[in-house]
Amino acid sequence: MTKYNNEIEAVDALHQAYKEIRDEISKVVIGQDEVVKSVLISIFSNGHCLLVGVPGLAKTLLVQTVANVLDLNFNRIQFTPDLMPSDIIGSEILGEDRTFKFIRGPVFANIVLADEINRTPPKTQAALLEAMQEKSVTAAGQKHLLPRPFFVLATQNPIEQEGTYPLPEAQLDRFMFNVLLDYPSFEDELNIVRNTTGNTNLNLRKLIDANQIHEFQQLIRSIPVTDNVLEYAVRLVGKTRPNSALATPEINNFISWGAGPRASQFLILGAKCHAAISGKYAPDISDVQAVAEAILRHRLVRNYRAEAEGLSIEKIIRNLF
Known part of the structure; x- marks a missing residue:
């Protein structure tokens, strides 16, 4: 780290920055502390x-x-059935000087909100997912680098599935976290309504920047x-694979497909970040467990027996701890 004398100072700085960022975001986003934590862990990881x-x-x-407090530029893409890949990544046009120029699409931002990503055809989904993985896009044979940092937050509606194009498991695997957003509590909703139905305008501080x-x-x-933490994370992922040496009877009975090696990588990165924002200088097993549910949720595929018995992915994951 160029800015700090050692890693201990750097971790202390991240811990302090996280607390300030969380408190600043909570002035606007009320009652979603765990969701905010997951989003920030994703960005820092x-x-x-x-x-x-x-x-x-x-x-x-x-x-x-989040984009405002982190002083990052932000674009929102509303995914629809008629959205084309060029609507996301950009396209080449013929300029007045008779030469082709690349016009950048909305994916060229630090933070991209892919709203209802499952409402657009697979070809357009793949264009965004390629940008997520490569941190660049290719148009007319030319490679264009995306700004750094680059973070995609994609949303899905869990209740309206008619006319949608569900993301395949291989594409879901590109996401570090799958976070479930629930209704606020009565007290939180009371504060939301109180804060958003008056004339109050909040000016949020920009706390850190891209560098x-x-x-x-x-x-x-x-x-x-x-x-021991490394082995715990890899063993935890190994337990999710049916008919493997580490699989539990519950996994063999209720899971048809388990998590791949990318889950192990994300578990360690997520545990490191969870430890750092908590003020710890190295992760322990509790940090792995803290991020495991959101990392494994979209990587395990239940079979018909689990669905028939109403056994949730979350319960299966918690039983593995």
Whole structure:
């Protein structure tokens, strides 16, 4: 880290920055503390986040507020059945000087909200997912780098599935987290209504910038992990694979497909970041468990028996701890 004398100072700085960012966001986004934490862990871990929730739960407001507090530019893409890949990544046009020029699409932003990503055809979904993985787009044979940091928050509506194009498991695997957004409590909703139906205008502070985020992302990579935590994360993922040496009877009975190696990588990165924002200098097993549900939720496929018995993915994951 160029800005700090050592890693301990850097972790302390990240811990303090996280507390200030969380408090600033909570002035606007009320009652979604765990969702905010997951989004910030994704950003600091250089991952992406899939947010599942019904309309009206402030998903767009959350992303706009995060972008504002982190001093990042933000674009929102409303996914529809007629959206084309060029509507996302951009296209070449013939200019007045008779030469082709690349006009950048809305994916060229630090934070991109892919609203209802399952409402657009697979070809357009793939264009965004390629940008997520490669951090660049290709148009007319030319490679164009996306701004850094680059973070995609995609949303899905869990109740309206008619006319949608569900993301395949291989594409879901690109997302670090799958976060479920629930209704606010009575007290939180009371505060939401009180704060949003008056004339109050909040001016949020810009607490860190893109360069500091990049430094924190590098810090997360450099945080040490003990062998027992590493082995716990890999063993936890191994347990999710039916008919493997580590699989439990419950996994063999109720899961048709388990998580791949990317889940193990995200578990360690997520645990490192969870430890750092909590003020710890190295992760332990509790940090792995804290992020495991959101990382494994979209990587396990239940079979018909689990669905018939109403056994949720979350319960299966918790039984693995």
